[in-house]
Amino acid sequence: MEKKFKKIEIHNCHTHTFLYEDVPSKFLPLRLIRVLARRGWSIARFLNKIDLTTDGDVYDRYANFIRIMKCPTQEQTFEYLTRFYPKNARFVILAMDMQFMGAGNVGRDYTKQLDELSELKKKYPDRVYPFIGVDPRRANIEDLVKEYIEDHNFCGIKLYPPLGYFPYDSTLMPIYHYAQSHGIPIIAHSSKSGPIYCRFKRKELISKIKSELDPSTGIQPRFDGKSRKELCNYFTHPKNYKVLLNKFEGLKVCLAHFGGASQWQKFLNPSTIGVCEKMKKKEYKNIDTDEDWFSIIYDMLKEYKSLYTDISFTLNNRDYFPLLKVLLSNAKVREQILFGSDFFMGEVETSERSFGIDLHGILGTDDFELISQTNPRLFLRNCLRKPKASK
Template sequence: MPKKPIINAHTHTFTSKFVPPFLAKTIVPWPLYFLIHTRWIVGLAQRYYRWKHGQTFPKYDKNKTKEEQEIEKQKAWDKIYASRRKMRSKTISKFNFKANRIIYIPWRIIIFWVSLVAFFYVAEFLGWIFGIDEGINDIFTKVKIWLTSYYLYFEFPVVWKVVWTLAVLIFINWSRRTIWFLIKKLFPFFQSILSPNGLALLERYLLMGRFSFYGTQKKVAERALDQLPPNSQMVILPMDMEFMGAGKSKMTNEILATKNNNIPKNPTEDDWKDSDYHDTFKYQMRELWDFVKTKRNGKNPNAYHPFLFLDPRRIEKEGNSFFSYTIVDGKMKLNDCYLKTYMEDRNFSGFKIYPALGYYVFDESLLPIWLYASQNNIPIMTHCVIGTIYFRGKKIKEWNYHPVFKQYYRDKRQPENQPEPMVLPQVKPVDLQYNFTHPMNYLCLLEETFLRELIGNAKDNNLKTLFGYTDKETPLTQTLKNIKICLAHYGGEEEWIKYLETDRDVYARSLIKNPNDGIDFMQNATNEFSWSKINSLWHDTDWYSLISSILMNYDNMYADLSYIISKPSIYPLLVETLRKSDNYEAQLVHYNAEQSNNKKASHFKGRNRLRSHILYGTDFYVVRNHNSDKDLYTETRAALDDESFDLIARENTFNYLSRD
């Protein structure tokens, strides 16, 4: 029997055109983040890569005649050859210079001296602006007096200090790095600019600059697919960042220039329309569909599995034009709306959400769509890791408490003391994403008692009718127990490391003590429901343990390895996670006999089910600064045996995407 195709379960093709302008907000202090505009920074990155590649590959105007092109090409190659000769000469001269100790050692002493003076000039200027510790300032003063006594420090006019400093920073690489290191230590302000989040954001800008060369999502997608074996496939995940509080991406002249060519005079149902140019999100989705449908009519027609991005704030803003339904024989039927166009008319493969942008997975606007997805076996991909893309606005009052989970604030042994909403102390935007992204939020969809509370407290009475809500004590007639969700990034590398290093968390030990059950979220040691246990799991337990236990205990919950697959530290634990447990062969018989791809893995129990719910994904192109996709493919093949690789890259992803 031939193997199923390899499927990369997590890729991105959106370009910088669809990214808001002020991603640096909350990472860089106000008002400096206004100066770090996405389009400007990406433009600088573009120019850098254009210059870099221009040193290797000649560029010429394809609109000129063949003879003119040849002349241009020859000139370009002559320039490249001259550059190579210059580099060769420079390399040899540098080697000979360093080999001559009589010259090199005094030179290094001079470099240290001019760099030290430049550092004092910079520190003096920044100290005047931001202030400097009095003790450190006294030390600086004494050192400068000592240097002056030996004619090694000069109180030049400001203009000459600037010239001296710029010369050092421009021409001496060692000085740039050393001075910047010292400045960050002296002035905490600069720590925020190049904090871990700041560096991660800078990487993201560089990536967008690199991939913006391809111009369209189609070319980016082809770049990803070409790094996998023939007939491979990939899931394409768009983004909608309009509501994250980082400004709104605008329709550029480049996009608007395509309008006349794309929209015919008498458009049919599937042609480009004015509405596709309403905003960058609509344009992004239409551009995505444009190349997906072309691929479906050619070779490897199933190569692309596009998802539709959902943001509850857009759903609320656009109302019935985005999502509208009626109930027919107890099942949801979509009316004409944006969601129907993409999910049914254009047959998109699933839904993508990104709760870190400022909402919960159980937002009221999403719940009816989740019922539709559950009834139709439509997969959902959700972001489940702490990252650099998150809500940039201010915390609102409602976010001080969890909408469902509770905790005791008084002695719970006293019957009059009832549990109250669990407090969420995070204030900064970078920390708020923890609450929105937390894997335990998905229990509020999977567990009927939690879902019932959500529906009972809903402002929209239509939800009560839709889910068959009677009262707080009566179970719902419609649940989401079969909802199919993939928790992307499996919590992140840090949570995997936390699991390995933590030896005191009693719940994390459950994966070892109870390998076929993992953590029981709904019962404590005395087989009773406990809010205290929920609180402890939320605040203390690593996400690897939580996600693994969710995958083991719920039929259609998945996790992918996107981005973390680039981290060598996770591979030993990944091998252990994919290990078979007892009764595998007996359970495999039922798995193979099952006709429904959606129900196959339900015949596995415990760790056998866990390994059947893990997907191969790379996070192209976000992961590109660490590894190329072909590198990740090769490393994963080398780390896993053939059966395990085929399981996560072929079988599991095929089941996840299946509707039957």
């Protein structure tokens, strides 16, 4: 019998092309990268040569990351990325606004980053889908969002709450209303304790959390002994999005990274501390006071059908492939999981090529088609129509 082969139109729903000029001056570890980028290739070569015998490969990976940061334009970074995909692949590119995280000024105006993406969209209208990074502390953010979506064909909105704001900040409400009524998708960073977070003083962070955390989320914050990075998890917490999803019915939101690798690990290997005591009191349901974000997002996917998640960065760890495979056989959530690589952040863990090929190989063509073509077409539906209609 003749075998039929499918040609998948891959949608990578999570990539970045921002340059080192877009990163604040005092931001470590990327400050180091700024220095390295200035020194350029010689340092990258030096890193390549370091061999700690156990894991020399890590240095190769960082050298790769630095080389990409060194690219002078986002177009070059994008063209490098496309080498690892078929010609018909599509890419969501997420802009980053890191001006207000308390780590110094960025090297160029944010609109320069956006304008470059807008040029890229013009050049590759069917392949590039830029999302505007939104921060409620930027002046006239609502106007900026509308301008780039309406005049420059941006596809959606990117949120990065660990930079120091709650997603339900009152300034952002008109933007969600706009997104809801136009079917504009939103991608929100949802990984616990990532390296990019607000550098304000602890005191300032605590007072912001105390005054702004919405009690309807059910989150009860604890501050003792928590680092700034841990405090910023309150901004990023997936339950914050219940406020938005309850208020704006049908709002299309993707909680990127599915909680992050640490939370997949926690879900797969739950702690037994306090289990017997709680069982005795028949409190089994509340057994985990510090619930893992994987489970929270999983439950939310079942509750809100306009909610999505992506597997970017988190699935760099091949140990999690079986759990992903199981999720994709689960009818309750399988249509809400999106393929994304987190290029070029992912370069520090694995290459773009092996990320995509390993996933495709392990999942098989049907499941890979589901997350990279079928589901993204629904999530990006309103943008994907745009280029065709304008012809």
